[in-house]
Amino acid sequence: MLTRIDHIGIACYDLDVTVEFYRRTYGFEDVHVEVNEEQGVREAMLKINDTGDGAASYLQLIQPIRDDSPVAKWMAKNGEGVHHIAFGTDRSVQKEADYIADEGVRVLYDTPRKGSMGSLINFLHPKDCHGVLTELVQKG
Amino acid sequence: MLTRIDHIGIACYDLDVTVEFYRRTYGFEDVHVEVNEEQGVREAMLKINDTGDGAASYLQLIQPIRDDSPVAKWMAKNGEGVHHIAFGTDRSVQKEADYIADEGVRVLYDTPRKGSMGSLINFLHPKDCHGVLTELVQKG
Numbered sequence: 200m201l202t203r204i205d206h207i208g209i210a211c212y213d214l215d216v217t218v219e220f221y222r223r224t225y226g227f228e229d230v231h232v233e234v235n236e237e238q239g240v241r242e243a244m245l246k247i248n249d250t251g252d253g254a255a256s257y258l259q260l261i262q263p264i265r266d267d268s269p270v271a272k273w274m275a276k277n278g279e280g281v282h283h284i285a286f287g288t289d290r291s292v293q294k295e296a297d298y299i300a301d302e303g304v305r306v307l308y309d310t311p312r313k314g315s316m317g318s319l320i321n322f323l324h325p326k327d328c329h330g331v332l333t334e335l336v337q338k339g
Numbered sequence: 340m341l342t343r344i345d346h347i348g349i350a351c352y353d354l355d356v357t358v359e360f361y362r363r364t365y366g367f368e369d370v371h372v373e374v375n376e377e378q379g380v381r382e383a384m385l386k387i388n389d390t391g392d393g394a395a396s397y398l399q400l401i402q403p404i405r406d407d408s409p410v411a412k413w414m415a416k417n418g419e420g421v422h423h424i425a426f427g428t429d430r431s432v433q434k435e436a437d438y439i440a441d442e443g444v445r446v447l448y449d450t451p452r453k454g455s456m457g458s459l460i461n462f463l464h465p466k467d468c469h470g471v472l473t474e475l476v477q478k479g
Contacts, residue, residue, distance in 0.1 A: 200366060201365050201366065201367075201387070202388060203387060203388040203396070204344055204347065204387050204388065204396045204398075207344065207347060207421075207424055209469070209470075209471060210470075211469050211470075217469050220468075220469060223442060223446060224439055225341050225426065225439070225466075226340060226341065226443045227341075232451045246421055247341070247344050247426070248342060248344065248390045248391045248392060248396075249390065250389065250390060250391070250396070251388050251389030251390070252388060256343070256344045256388075256390070256396060258344075271374060278470055279469045279470030279471075280465070280469075280470035280471055281347075281421040281424060281470075284347055285394030286365065286387070292381060297404055299364055299365070302363060303366060305450045308422040325393075325420070328360075328364075329349070329351050329357050329360060329419045329420075330350075330351075330420035331349060331419075331420055331421055332417030
């Protein structure tokens with residue numbers, strides 16, 4: 200079952216500048232930064248609020264670190280902006296993805312991959328989700 | 340102060356079909372539907388989780404009800420997808436907007452307007468927010 204908005208993924212040209220924008224403009228200070236080599240991005244998780252399932256909701260700011268990363272290709276077309284949304288699940292992300300695949304939605308990876316802060320993730324095809332690239336997150 | 344992700348605003352062609360997609364695929368059942376004549380949309384709020392500030396996070400599905408509504412114009416260019424993100428504030432939305440305007444971000448309305456479920460809202464210009472149309476919400 201999906202129990203929270205885990206994060207909103209926002210693609211940006213310069214991670215440090217964008218983190219500073221969110222800090223200065225809104226006061227979001229709780230920031231975790233890491234590089235995800237597999238996804239080809241450097242990313243910052245800005246915690247916004249606690250959630251009723253004992254986890255939290257974040258903004259995930261994403262800067263591509265190579266031109267052939269999926270996010271770089273998306274930005275070449277769309278520029279900066281909301282790239283995806285992510286829901287947290289209370290079961291294994293594999294089980295959640297299998298359940299959703301049974302509803303006729305394409306799941307992008309055969310097996311879950313590494314997400315932010317030790318999480319396991321998978322993605323659902325935006326064309327099967329009314330235009331929204333949708334991520335499933337099992338907390339790390 | 341911004342205390343939560345209030346909602347993610349998602350533009351869609353057919354509200355009923357999209358609400359049913361989110362219900363069938365993810366099990367999101369808690370739905371409030373209303374028409375916002377001023378914004379020119381019919382919208383459904385799908386509650387996803389409670390938030391630490393005593394409120395909740397929603398998906399807001401939006402279908403334009405006239406061709407000259409801002410969402411209809413956005414969809415003519417972008418199709419279905421994430422249209423905006425919204426943060427909840429614990430002070431008046433006017434105060435929050437004034438504070439943010441002082442940081443050099445353009446606020447779209449001179450005075451707050453009516454949002455979902457009796458809320459008061461304003462928007463920040465996406466060009467000043469790294470490509471993200473950003474809404475401020477004072478709970479109704």
